[in-house]
Every structure is written in C-alpha cells, then in structure tokens.
Amino acid sequence: MEKITSLCKRRGFIFQTSEIYGGVEALWDYGPLGALLKNNIKQEWLKSFVQARDDIALIDTPVIMHPKTWEASGHLKNFTDPLIECKHCHARFRADHMKEGNFVGQGRAKEKNQCVQCGEKEFTETKQFNLMFKTFLGPIEDESHIAYLRPETAQAMFEDFAQVLETMRFKIPFGIAQIGHSFRNEITTGNFIFRSREFEQAEIEYFVKPGEDERAFDEWVESWEKFITGLGVKKENLRRYEHKKENLSHYSKRTIDIEYKFPFGWSELTGIANRTNYDLSQHSKFSGKALVYFDEEKKEKYTPYVIEPSLGIDRLVLAILIDAYEEIKGGRTETTKSTKGEEVVLKICKKISPIKVAILPLVKNKPDLVNKAKEVYKLIKNKFYCQYDEVGSIGRRYRRQDEIGTPYCVTVDFETLEKEDVTVRDRDTMKQDRIKINNLIEFLSGKLDL
Numbered sequence: 001m002e003k004i005t006s007l008c009k010r011r012g013f014i015f016q017t018s019e020i021y022g023g024v025e026a027l028w029d030y031g032p033l034g035a036l037l038k039n040n041i042k043q044e045w046l047k048s049f050v051q052a053r054d055d056i057a058l059i060d061t062p063v064i065m066h067p068k069t070w071e072a073s074g075h076l077k078n079f080t081d082p083l084i085e086c087k088h089c090h091a092r093f094r095a096d097h098m099k100e101g102n103f104v105g106q107g108r109a110k111e112k113n114q115c116v117q118c119g120e121k122e123f124t125e126t127k128q129f130n131l132m133f134k135t136f137l138g139p140i141e142d143e144s145h146i147a148y149l150r151p152e153t154a155q156a157m158f159e160d161f162a163q164v165l166e167t168m169r170f171k172i173p174f175g176i177a178q179i180g181h182s183f184r185n186e187i188t189t190g191n192f193i194f195r196s197r198e199f200e201q202a203e204i205e206y207f208v209k210p211g212e213d214e215r216a217f218d219e220w221v222e223s224w225e226k227f228i229t230g231l232g233v234k235k236e237n238l239r240r241y242e243h244k245k246e247n248l249s250h251y252s253k254r255t256i257d258i259e260y261k262f263p264f265g266w267s268e269l270t271g272i273a274n275r276t277n278y279d280l281s282q283h284s285k286f287s288g289k290a291l292v293y294f295d296e297e298k299k300e301k302y303t304p305y306v307i308e309p310s311l312g313i314d315r316l317v318l319a320i321l322i323d324a325y326e327e328i329k330g331g332r333t334e335t336t337k338s339t340k341g342e343e344v345v346l347k348i349c350k351k352i353s354p355i356k357v358a359i360l361p362l363v364k365n366k367p368d369l370v371n372k373a374k375e376v377y378k379l380i381k382n383k384f385y386c387q388y389d390e391v392g393s394i395g396r397r398y399r400r401q402d403e404i405g406t407p408y409c410v411t412v413d414f415e416t417l418e419k420e421d422v423t424v425r426d427r428d429t430m431k432q433d434r435i436k437i438n439n440l441i442e443f444l445s446g447k448l449d450l
C-alpha cells in the first residue's frame, strides 16, 4: 500500500484533500492522472450498462433529497455502525471490526479486543452511531430544516421509478442507473481511498417481476464480475462472499460481495443485493404515491422486486492500481538496467489508462527533430490524451511513462525527418513498430480498442 500511495502522490493520481492545511481525514483529491483514470472507468461503466443496453436508463440527481426519504428507506433508524470507545485513549472503533480483530484503516490489531492505538483492553459499551451526515436546508438551523447528505445513490432511483418507467416507456425488467457522490461519516477510516467519507458510487436498480428475482440476481453477479475483470483486474484476486442470513441489511433477501485481495486483506470491492420490493413499498407508504407496475398483457399489477449491483468507483480505482502495479528488479532493458533499484510498470488496461500516448523526440537539441515531434503531438492530441516529453534520456522517459501506465510511446528520431515514420513502443511487450505518421492514428486506435 505504501508503494501505491507514494506513486499516486508523486505522479499526480491522488492527493490528500486540503493538504496545505494538514489534510482532512478520509477525504481525497484526484489529481490530473487520477481524475482521468476515474473518468475512464466511469465511461466504461456507462458504455457497458447504459449505452450497450436497451433496458437501462441513466439519471443524475442531487446529493440532498427530501428528508422523508431516509425515514422511508430505514436509513434514519438502521444505517448505523456499532461504535465503541477505548476508555484510556478515547480512540473510537467499529465494534464489529474489533470483534474480528480487523481494524481496516487503523492497521491490524495484533490481538483481538485490544486497542490498536494504546494497547489497553477496556472499552465503553457499544452504541449505535448513524453514519449519515446532517445539514440544514436554508438559513434556519432547527429540527424542521434538517437534511442529510445521501449515503447511497439508490434512493433516487426508487423515487423516480414511476417517472422513468413512463417517460422511457419501459417494460419490466428494466433498470435505472446512476453515478454519483455518496457520503458516510465512517467511524474507522483509512487504507487510502478504500474507506473515505465522500466517495463515488455507480449503482443500478434493476426492477424485475417477483419470482424472477433470483435468476436476475445470479445474472447480475456474473455481469458485474465480468465488467471488473474486463478492466484488467485479475480473476484470482477476486472472490465472492455470501452474507449470512442473520447479517443481511434490513432490506435484503440476499447479498453477495465481490471481494478483492487488497494488500490489507480480502475486502469488499462491490456488492450485489436483492432488495426485494422493500424500497418501492416503503416509498409508496410514506409518499402516498403508488409505485407499482401494471403488466398490460396479463392485466396484472404488482410491486416489482429490485436487484441492486452497487460499485464504489474509488475502491475499483484502488484495486485497478494495485492489480496493475509491477516492479521489475534491475530494470527491463539495457537502457534502464543502468539505473539502481526497481523499475515500475503500471499495466493498467489500455482503454482506461489516463494517458494513452507519449510523444518523445529522441533528443531535444535538434530544432528540426523537436518541431517534427511537436507536429506529431498536435496531430495525436486531437484524438487521444497525450503527453509531450523531451526531458532526460530516452530510457528515462520510457520509464516515466511506464510508471503512469501509458500504453504507447511514440519516438521521433532522425529517420522520421527523411521517411515520415516513427517508432511506436508497446508498454507491456516493449516491442517497437515503425509506423508512417499518416497511419499513426489508425494504428493506435486499433491497438487501444477505442
């Protein structure tokens, strides 16, 4: 983890929020490369689950919703974690993490039931702590103006169910998707972006006829996992964890987490839940509006069941970075072997890598060569995210690009001036192809699958 966090900071993937003031616990800024990577992941998600399908529509809703939402959904009552406090140093922990001896975010306890902060063993009684952030709507700060920052995007999909159904003229089964920020006042934070207090979720509420929910659930587990491996995450680093009946959330009939083998242990990357008709029924009850489906052909009316695949984008960013990170002791080539220590290659799936192509003039002190390289840069820049780099030896520049996962380096050399061709180096195979500048965009498009 230290290597990943250091790379992220050094190369502009992820920084601490408000670092100039000492940072804020469990809040993170995505820097120039991180923002591109995250955006590429979201675009792939949209392509797979919205663009490529006829049965799923996208919505985009505010993080503050009507306060009744959280009464109806059960979050006001049930969205709590068990909190305990060390009687000696007053550090606070999640009691369930304590029991498992697994302090995600605080480092691992050497022994169970021992404070990781001070080593003492005396704790207060467990209290239930609600994880929703409170705020006020408008200028009056009293009970009647309390609002909450959403802890999940899902509730908007239930509240908009009837409107989406009608405007899209959907038939069941159909889904509503959303990507957006969610907020949880987590008790124990840490492990970098794994558990933060503001994070991004990509969720789908997929409405099905009761009785067809179990099959739909299995299908969603499959396609969710396929999406993650499709972004390059190795299958052997994923496993499924089925929640025991007694530990299911208040709305769930069945939940499977897809866990990733993080450096701090197997932990939830994403979850798929069968939320039954709980949410639609609750919102119907609290709003007085019917949230039902009428099957025209069979002339039957029912409250659909819903399958919810829910993905934390930040956890996926982290898993992708960890999975892609490779260290090569002593370097991979003659040009890099001369350097001390390791060479890092970030083998990020090419379609989501932040920078697709680097343009490198072989040397920087020959104006003809530099001008030609800048010409190539301008040409490619219109099509792909590119970096132009002329600083340092060519081997060093390759290494800089390998470290941020750039799939292709285009080198402009003396032959380019005569033959109008360039060398294209592949990050993973290090194979070099000589390609005519005229064919460069076509060649790269094919390789990058864009």
Ligand code: ATP
Binding pocket: 184, 186, 193, 194, 195, 196, 197, 198, 199, 200, 201, 268, 269, 270, 271, 310, 311, 312, 313, 314, 315
């Ligand atoms: P955990 O058990 O780790 O607290 P959860 O079961 O409460 O997670 P869900 O409510 O199922 O999480 O949320 C769906 C997804 O949102 C999770 O699979 C995860 O990817 C992401 N997520 C939840 N909480 C956080 C957080 N604090 N920081 C980053 N991502 C989160």
